[in-house]
Structure formats: structure tokens, C-alpha cells
Amino acid sequence: MANLNEQKRYCSECEHYSEFSEVKLEESLRIKGVPITASHIYYECNNCKELFESFDDPDYNTRIDFEIYSFKVGILKPVEIKQLRENYGLSLRQFAEIIGISYSTLSEIENGYILHSKHLDSTLRLCENPVSFRDLFLTKEKFLKGNYDGVKENLLALCLSSDDRNAEIVGDFKAMVSDLADKTQEAIRVTNILKYESEDLNRKINGKENGSWSEKVIAVFSS
Numbered sequence: 001m002a003n004l005n006e007q008k009r010y011c012s013e014c015e016h017y018s019e020f021s022e023v024k025l026e027e028s029l030r031i032k033g034v035p036i037t038a039s040h041i042y043y044e045c046n047n048c049k050e051l052f053e054s055f056d057d058p059d060y061n062t063r064i065d066f067e068i069y070s071f072k073v074g075i076l077k078p079v080e081i082k083q084l085r086e087n088y089g090l091s092l093r094q095f096a097e098i099i100g101i102s103y104s105t106l107s108e109i110e111n112g113y114i115l116h117s118k119h120l121d122s123t124l125r126l127c128e129n130p131v132s133f134r135d136l137f138l139t140k141e142k143f144l145k146g147n148y149d150g151v152k153e154n155l156l157a158l159c160l161s162s163d164d165r166n167a168e169i170v171g172d173f174k175a176m177v178s179d180l181a182d183k184t185q186e187a188i189r190v191t192n193i194l195k196y197e198s199e200d201l202n203r204k205i206n207g208k209e210n211g212s213w214s215e216k217v218i219a220v221f222s223s
């Protein structure tokens with residue numbers, strides 16, 4: 001136990017100015033039916049022994065519980081949701097409107113005040129893919145009320161650059177195009193030879209020339 005700042009605070013329980021000591025407690029609880037055991041921090045009034053949440057960060061213990069719950073059921077953590085939104089350069093208002101929840105709800109989720117549903121988590125995880133998120137944005141764009149200047153361009157740039165899977169697809173596509181170009185060149189070459197042969201044959205038939213040069217060219221290209 002450590003004294004908190006050696007500074008006396010008013011205790012609303014015993015109505016005295018008292019010193020407070022930090023207390024760590026292992027506590028078990030259930031969130032949405034899921035059992036959680038968390039290490040909580042309280043501040044104990046040295047006068048009446050009543051326990052209080054942190055005075056500077058009253059939601060500390062709740063945040064710890066939510067983090068453990070998120071890990072156990074596999075939903076995104078508040079910090080990950082904030083990161084996802086910031087990766088797209090969107091404000092709380094913009095991102096909330098695109099995914100169809102209120103600004104205040106998203107704010108509370110990002111700050112760890114409320115837990116989001118598994119249903120919303122599925123939406124958020126789909127939004128992690130810039131291609132999916134851009135599709136969603138384009139579908140909803142004409143119904144959105146906020147200002148989205150530059151968002152479309154930004155999302156397109158992110159789709160082209162940031163997704164490894166896209167890079168892989170682009171790589172495959174380039175290889176396919178390159179292969180197709182090689183085959184086209186080969187087809188042109190064969191066509192030219194056939195054309196020359198055909199003309200050469202015509203010349204032979206007409207008795208103007210023999211085919212020795214034509215045969216040499218074909219030999220070179222065929223090697």
C-alpha cells in the first residue's frame with residue numbers, strides 16, 4: 001500500500017479530509033455472461049477504510065475488465081478501433097456515419113466506456129480491408145450528410161498501396177499481362193514468317209526468286 005501523493009482528499013463516505021492508500025484487488029465478475037478475473041486498483045480512505053475508484057481516472061478498472069472481455073471473446077479493443085478510423089484519416093463523426101452508428105456511441109466505444117457488440121465487431125473487421133471499406137463508402141456516399149471532401153481519393157490510394165493482398169493480386173495481374181505480351185509477340189513473329197513464306201512462295205511460283213533467304217530467316221527465328 002502506498003500513500004496517494006501524501007495529499008489529503010475529502011472522503012464522501014466518512015466526510016473527513018483523509019489520506020488514501022492504493023489497494024490492488026483480484027476480483028471476479030461476469031460481463032455479458034463471460035467470467036472475468038481482473039486485477040483492480042482502488043484507493044482506500046485511511047480513516048473509514050472505504051474503497052474508491054481512481055480519482056484521476058475513474059474508469060480505469062472498467063477499462064481493464066473490457067480489455068480482458070475483448071480478448072476472451074475476440075472483439076477489437078478500443079485502441080484498435082481508433083487506429084482503424086485514424087488509418088482512413090476520418091473523424092469520429094465521419095467514421096460513425098459511414099458504419100451507421102451515432103457519433104457519441106463510437107466515441108464511448110473508442111474511450112472504453114461501453115463495449116461494442118459482436119455484430120458491430122464483424123462490421124469493423126470487414127472495414128479493416130480498405131477495398132471493403134471503400135465499397136461501403138461508395139455505396140453510402142450519396143446518403144451521407146457530413147463533409148467527405150478528399151475521402152474517396154484517399155481511400156483509393158489506400159486500396160492501391162496499403163493492402164498486401166492487393167499487392168499480390170496486382171503482381172499476379174502484371175505477370176499475366178507480361179505473359180500475354182510475350183505470347184502476342186510470338187504470334188506476331190510467326191505471322192510475319194508465314195507472311196514472308198507466303199510471299200516467297202508466290203515469288204517462286206512466279207519464277208522470280210528462290211526461297212533460300214526465307215529458309216534462313218525461319219531457321220533463326222525458330223531456334
Ligand SMILES: [Zn+2]
Nearest residue numbers: 011014045048
Ligand atoms: Zn473515509
